[in-house]
Structure formats: structure tokens, C-alpha cells
Amino acid sequence: MRALPDMELLRAYATRNSEEAFAALVTRHVHWVYSAALRQVRDPDVAQEVAQAVFTILARKAGTLRPGTLLTGWLFNTVRFTAAAELRAAARRQRREQEAHMESMIQTEPDPPSEWEQIAPLLDEALARLSQRDRHAVLLRYFERKNLAEVGLALGTTEEAARKRVSRAVEKLRTFFTRHGSVMPAGTVAGLLSTHAVQVAPVGLAKAVTAVALANGAAVGGSTLTLIHGALKIMAWTKAKTALAVGIGILLSTGTTLITIYEIRKPPFDPTDFWATTFPVGPSLLKLNFGHPLTYTFPLSPVQNCSISGLLNQCMEVSGGAT
DSSP states (O other): OOOOOHHHHHHHHHHHOOHHHHHHHHHHHHHHHHHHHHHHHOOHHHHHHHHHHHHHHHHHHTTTSOTTOOHHHHHHHHHHHHHHHHHHHTHHHHHHHHHHHHHHHHHSOOOOOOHHHHHHHHHHHHHHTSOHHHHHHHIIIIISOOOHHHHHHHHTSOHHHHHHHHHHHHHHHHHHHHHTTOOOOHHHHHHHHHHHSOOOOOTTHHHHHHHHHHTTTTTSOHHHHHHHHHHHHHHHHHHHHHHHHHHHHHHHHHHHHHHHHHHHHSOOOOTTOTTEEEEEOOTTTSEEOOSSSSOEEOOOOSEEEEEHHHHHHHHHHHTTSOO
16 A cells, blocks of 8 residues: 655644644654654653644644645754754753763763764754755755665655755755864765664554644643744744844845836936946035136936036136137
8 A cells, every 4th residue: 555645644633633643743753753852852751741742733733734844854944943942941950960971971981972972962953954955955864764766756856856955955964063073974964864863663552652742742741831822933033033034035025126227217328429438426426626716516417328428528617718
């Protein structure tokens, strides 16, 4: 039986309240969602709470996601927003834990971190800095474990184009890791993503997440509800900033268009008259002093055409007419 695409399952839940469709979505994505949350919050229990909040938000927003949305990309962003809300809420606790961890490191000599341990804390930030299509390519390839043909199909391109995009995206990730002190070949980065990016979620998490999400968060504790509200605030603020940036871009482009139109409409230079020129006349240029006690005023018009010889003649007349 053909597995239904994510958005068809989500539409079935949004329009027909199909619990089976939503449960299928959770089962499909819960492992990598939990893995991404764990990398960011560094606590298995909190990571489960983040995953629960993410799918609860998905249930609430199921009817608002636009057709054509890549659900994997949407979930990745929501994990980051939710984890950020958790980290903000638990900042003091995190500081205390870090201080205790530093004390323990002083007392014992730590083992050198593995290659995966070097890049794991950086991975989600590195992915967020990629372009949307590059990020989607990596998520589909290494988080959802799709082959290149399936990645190309999801992105609306060919298998070869998908291969190149994934390769370029991994190279960008490698560059990001290098700047942060983790130097390794792109092939090593790809291998680490293949083997470590997704780990199995705790047993029973999918069922628990599904039950809470379908109840629209009614059964969650106060901390999870606070986490959901915090994530929704961050999502709304991010959306508002994006809209503001787009609005500013439109204003700037409109201004550029108006300037361009003005430049096009300016009287053209006449190449047949070597001495021809134009000069603007306005409030600040109505009176020009040529060193004579009298003040000469040019005729008032938006643009006045003249010749150099004619202008010199008028200047001579103002200064006494002697030649």
C-alpha cells in the first residue's frame, strides 16, 4: 500500500479529524524530532517534552499550513522555536548545571570528544543558516533517510540535481563546523549525519505524543503548556519580522523604480549639439550671483535648456556688456 504524503495525512486530520492520519505523521517523524530536540536541550526528559509540544502545535495549526508546505522543514523550525522557548524558561537552571559540570570537569580529566560530539551541538544552528532548499535537501536525505530520487521528487527536481544540492549543502555544513573548530572532510560530515543524526525515540513516546496532541494539549502539565505558549510567541514574532522585512524590501524596490522612471524621463542629451547642456532651476537655484552687484535670475521652469555661448552672452550683459 502506498504511503500517503505528509500533507495528505495532515489534511485528513484537519478536515476529517482522522486520528489515524495524525498518528501516522507522529510515527513517521517522532524519532528525528526527538533527536533534534535532544541535541538542543541536552536532556532526554526535556527533549520528550519538546517533542510533545511540537506535535501539539502541529495539531493546532493543521488547518493553517499551506498546500505544498514541506512538513519536515516546518517541524524542524518548530523544534528550534520550542527548544529556544525551553532554554529561555530554564536559563537559571541551565547556568547552575553548567557550573556544576565545570566543577566536575576540573576534578576529572574528560575524554576527548568524538567527531559526532564535536558537531552535534552545532548541527541545528548550521542547518538553520542554510538556504531553505539546501536545508530541506539535508533534512530529507539524512533525517528522513530518503534516497536521492525521492529527495529530487520532494524538491521538484531531478535525482542528479538533488545529489548536487545535497553535496553542496554538506560542504556548507563542513565549512560552518570548521569555523567553529571542528575540522573534518565533507565525506566524514555526511557519514556522521547518516549514522547519528537520528536516534530511536524512547519507547511509547509516539503514542504519548499522539494522545496529548489529539487532546489539543488538554492533558499536558503546566510546564509543557508554558512551553507551547512560549514557542507560539517566538513563531509569531519570527513571522512578524519576516513580514516586516518583506515590506521594507517592497518599499525599497518601489523607490528604486520611481528613481529609474525619473531618470528615463529626463530630457535626453543632444549629441548633435556639442555645447548643449541642461541645468535645473528650483527654489535653491533661482538666483545665481556672477560677481556683479546685480543678481541674475534664470527663467522659472523645471528644466531649462541653454547653450554655453548663450549663457556667456547673458552673463556679459549682466556684468556691463563689455567685450
